Amino acid sequence: MLELFSFGRKKISNKLLIFIKTNTGQSLSLNLDPEWNISNVKKLVAPQLGLKSEEVKIIFAGKELEDNTRISECDLGQQSVLHAVKTKSRVNIESKTKRCLDVVYDDDNGNNVIDVASKPLSSTLVDLQLCGEERRHVSEKQSDKVKANFFVHCPECKKLCKGKLRVRCNICKESCFTVHRDPECWDDVLIPKKIQGHCESFEIACMSDEENGLPFAEFYFKCAEHVSGGEKDYAAPLNLIKMNLKEIGCLSCGDISEIVLVFPCDAGHVTCLECFKLYCTSRLQERQFISHENYGYTLSCPVGCENSFIQEIHHFKLLDKELYDRYQSFGAEEFVIQSGGVLCPFPNCGMGIIVDEDCNRVHCLNGCGFVFCKICKQGYHIGECLPETSAQNNSTLTEYSVNPNKVADSRWEQERIATKIAIQVTTKPCPKCRVATERAGGCMHMVCTRAGCNFDWCWVCQTEWTRDCMGSHWFG
């Protein structure tokens, strides 16, 4: 099992506590001075592994690190893990039978690509929001500013934090892995199997079913703002949150903020984080989030651009707790509707209820206790649903203040009418999705307010709105 060595503490002024793991199951802990370089580390580690320092390579975050790399350049946090691996000598490789490893270490030109040490990923990676030409023309002066910046929602810190990109092998999930190229865009990072590399986590290299046998890099993120809780301490990447390198004003308040959210639309509309929260609050109140089959309960660009859904719903974790709870419960209710359930029509309730297909009697068991008819959403009755007689009666309508966003407001507004009568006179279910809708006067053409439904229907016929409806009872 693991052997734990600890040494060097007396000479070195505290600084970073780092763990070194080998592919033979050994593990050491070291206190590293940030001013040291990798060759210092090798000199410390090699004797412990029974090797010469030239025989050791150090792998971290997808890269074999160069000897002259300083520890402080490596984006290491307290208790990070470095990997130490015995360099495979040329003799060793050539003496092997024609096994995959030979292939693994030969690039297209037949060059031996083993042991190509480089600068750490954190210093070579150019910000993923830059693409094409922009990437190539990064001047020396700018290069500090365009270093990759990642933001995560950290479950530990419970807030937006700076993140660190880490890499592991997609087969063994260990991180003694070197990438063949740096990621150049978010797709390289977020979509699996974009970048290959080789894995030296175990003495026998991991192999994939790809033609060249190489495993793929699996990228993940850690919070950079709290002490690492080990290799299992992940944080969700918020890929739409970016440093505002182009200094674009928020589409809502116009301010130029340092950190912004860029919507995934072609135009790349930008909001500051404050306005993003405002946007979510406003849309949540109107229940205008969309239940997307792949992404979950989400929003698209406020300007209304096509194909601009926020795909990583952890972005909504930026909302305050109360709001995020509401987001979750609305999302759950929306799920209920999509799986054929109903929302309780009782004012101030709106509980999502899964219904029995063959029974029209619905009991709001976990909510207000209202018992209603699945079809007409009125109090439960035996026999046919009653035709709505009083609904078009103007004198009745005027007695109640009318709120079109009934479902939307179900838990937001206190000043709602809390009587059964109100349900009877002003609410009808959308014929398509059955969400209770109140009529606010005006014409008989109703448009379902529920995002994703938007069904056009006729208040009188309670079916789809037609030209006949327009001709015979448009205005009642």
Place this chain on the structure above:
Amino acid sequence: MTSPSERRLRKEFLELIKNPIPGVIIDGEKIEKNINEWNVTIIGAEGTIYQGETFELQFLFNDKYPFDSPSVVFIGKNIPEHSHIYSNGHICLSILSQDWTPALSVGAVCLSIRSMLSSATKKERPPDDLIYTKTCSKNPKKTKWFFHDDNV
């Protein structure tokens, strides 16, 4: 620290002072007192049926502006007689509700309303004016509008 909606409104206000829209007059003094309530005077364009008339629009903004649309109504004695404007001042204009986006602005709304007025050929109220004005809520944003033009 002012709220984002306030910052946005201030920017819009300054922009309208710098680049005024012809036929649209903003009451700056009132806005300075309360940034969430604007009164805007619209002058009937020459060569239209409203030539020589002036109308007063009231904009009310909430703290979620510009993600929430402003509430916009005509106020005062002279409510334009138009097939999309109710006699209580409510306006049937889709950008004021379902087609609102934060990319729109007070200026854009004024321009739309002005062109809506300019394109009218006949002074008339919407067909459901009587029933609507009797039954509607005080706040036009609470009305589930059906836009008369959409399917005609």
